[in-house]
Structure formats: structure tokens, C-alpha cells
Amino acid sequence: MRVDLIIFDCDGVIADSEVLSAEVLIDQLAGLGIAVTAEDVRRDFLGRSFPTVAASIRTRFARDLPADFESTYRSRLLARFEAGLAATPGFPAMLAALDRPVCVATSSSPPRVARTLSLLGLTDRFGPHVFTASQVARGKPAPDLFLFAADRMGTPPAHALVIEDSAAGLEAARAAGMRVVHYTGGAHLAGLPGDPDAPGLACWSAFPALLARLGAGR
Structure with a gap:
């Protein structure tokens, strides 16, 4: 066909871009005391929208995320994109x-x-x-x-x-x-x-x- x-x-x-994205997310979560690995990101988050990823994090770690978590992530990621x-x-x-x-x-x-x-x-x-x-x-x-x-x-x-x-x-x-x-x-x-x-x-x-x-x- x-x-x-x-x-x-x-x-x-x-x-x-996925390595850059994972690095930014892992670093931002670490700042909140939430530890995830590159394998966690690849297995659980790859290919999914950020709201879905954030909801998964909240459920998995039983934690609320800051109100500016998504906007901060996006701005940090775009800065990484600009550089590399x-x-x-x-x-x-x-x-x-x-x-x-x-x-x-x-x-x-x-x-x-x-x-x-x-x-x-x-x-x-x-x-x-x-x-x-x-x-x-x-x-x-x-x-x-x-x-x-x-x-x-x-x-x-x-x-x-x-x-x-x-x-x-x-x-x-x-x-x-x-x-x-x-x-x-x-x-x-x-x-x-x-x-x-x-x-x-x-x-x-x-x-x-x-x-x-x-x-x-x-």
C-alpha cells in the first residue's frame, strides 16, 4: 500500500533533544527532593505531554508540585535548546x-x-x-x-x-x-x-x- x-x-x-529534556527534568525534580533517573524518564515519560508527566510524578511520589513547575521547566529547557x-x-x-x-x-x-x-x-x-x-x-x-x-x-x-x-x-x-x-x-x-x-x-x-x-x- x-x-x-x-x-x-x-x-x-x-x-x-530527549537527553537534554531528561537532564533538565531530573535536575529540577532533584531541587524538590525527588530523585528520578534517565531510565525512569525514558521508561515512564518519553513521548507523553508535560501535563501527563507532571500528573504521573504527583501520583508516583505523592507530592504536589509548585504552581510554576511547568513554566520553570519550559523556560529552562528552551535555554538548554538555545545552547545545544x-x-x-x-x-x-x-x-x-x-x-x-x-x-x-x-x-x-x-x-x-x-x-x-x-x-x-x-x-x-x-x-x-x-x-x-x-x-x-x-x-x-x-x-x-x-x-x-x-x-x-x-x-x-x-x-x-x-x-x-x-x-x-x-x-x-x-x-x-x-x-x-x-x-x-x-x-x-x-x-x-x-x-x-x-x-x-x-x-x-x-x-x-x-x-x-x-x-x-x-
Whole structure:
């Protein structure tokens, strides 16, 4: 079946940002006396919206968080992005060569994804085709965001291909009836196994061949 639309997650797929995000969150929680590890973040929070992450922290540690916890986290994270954010290796060149519609569907907030794409020089490439969890009732792992993105792009779910790095994102794509590729080339997944039930992709230079194998003829 042909692929008429490629939907990219942002953090960990387009932007090699998940290690930075984890470091900021771990440091901020440590200041409150809450200890989490990078593995905790990867296992429990990867691919989920920040309100979902914050709710999970409150439940897990039976602690209220300061009223400014989210805003402080976002400002600290954007400062880290300004200093050290990069695209995943080879992504801009791969994207420039794609011959079909693309969009972004992310759990990140609109300001965060907008700044991310700006820092990476990709704002114009995606244009208005950037969709966030703030636009749907349920974030990943529910299918709502991917279904919303496909609808806005005018593409049936069966003809969309999702590129995701997180378990929540992979689950959401499958629930939406879309094909999925597990991208493992981000620094946060180095040395870890891929999803056994999804085609894996560790290097963007291999994506055109993978796309062809997935029956991407138009």
C-alpha cells in the first residue's frame, strides 16, 4: 500500500533533544527532593505531554508540585535548546530529498515545537503542518493526535506512515491504523533494542530504502 503522508514525531526523531529534556527534568525534580533517573524518564515519560508527566510524578511520589513547575521547566529547557540543540544526524538532508507530503505530530507544547523547528532551520519546510497534543482530547498513546494530523493533511490513516521513537507514540500510531517505523537514532536510545513489532531505523540515510520496502510507490 502506498504512503501518501509521512508523520514525524518531533523530540527524539527530528530533534536530538530527549537527553537534554531528561537532564533538565531530573535536575529540577532533584531541587524538590525527588530523585528520578534517565531510565525512569525514558521508561515512564518519553513521548507523553508535560501535563501527563507532571500528573504521573504527583501520583508516583505523592507530592504536589509548585504552581510554576511547568513554566520553570519550559523556560529552562528552551535555554538548554538555545545552547545545544541539534537535529538527529542526517535528518535535514533526508527531509530535503523527500518527494511526498510531511507533517509533525508531537506531544510538545506549541511554543516548544515552534522554537525547536526554528533552531533547526526547519520552520519553512513544515509550514503550518505542525500538530500538537494541545489540539486533541487525548494525547499519545491514544490515536487522537495522529488521526487529527492525517485528517488535516487530507490523508486516510492507512496511507500514512508514522516515524516515532517512544513506546507511547508507537502505540498511538498502531491504534490510529497507521504504519509505523521505530526510529532509534537519537542519543537517548543509543545501545537499546528497538521495538520487535516495528521496522527499525537507526540512520536517516537508510530511510529511502526502507520507505521503498514498505510499499511507498505512489
